[in-house]
Amino acid sequence: xxxxxxxxxxxxxxxxxxxxxxxxxxxxxxxxxxxxxxxxxxxxxxxxxxxxxxxxxxxxxxxxxxxxxxxxxxxxxxx
Numbered sequence: 364x365x366x367x368x369x370x371x372x373x374x375x376x377x378x379x380x381x382x383x384x385x386x387x388x389x390x391x392x393x394x395x396x397x398x399x400x401x402x403x404x405x406x407x408x409x410x411x412x413x414x415x416x417x418x419x420x421x422x423x424x425x426x427x428x429x430x431x432x433x434x435x436x437x438x439x440x441x442x
Contacts, residue, residue: 364408370396371403379409 365379368389373396377388385406393402 365411367407367409369404369407371405372397372400376407 364382366377366382366385367379368377368385369375370389370392375392375396377385377392379385380388389402389404393400
């Protein structure tokens, strides 16, 4: 997940990032633009772009098991 914080006192939005990165940007914004005010606003979340992510362990394991099963079937039929 990626996160972005919206300021509750102006139109500022942090850049998308990890939760801690976005929260740090939100806190820094309040410290410089709204000193003395307690940070407010809302948090927006979004799923990460799947294009940059790999298959993961489950995907790799599934491919390996299916490939091995295929080889076993082919070798059994070839006898």
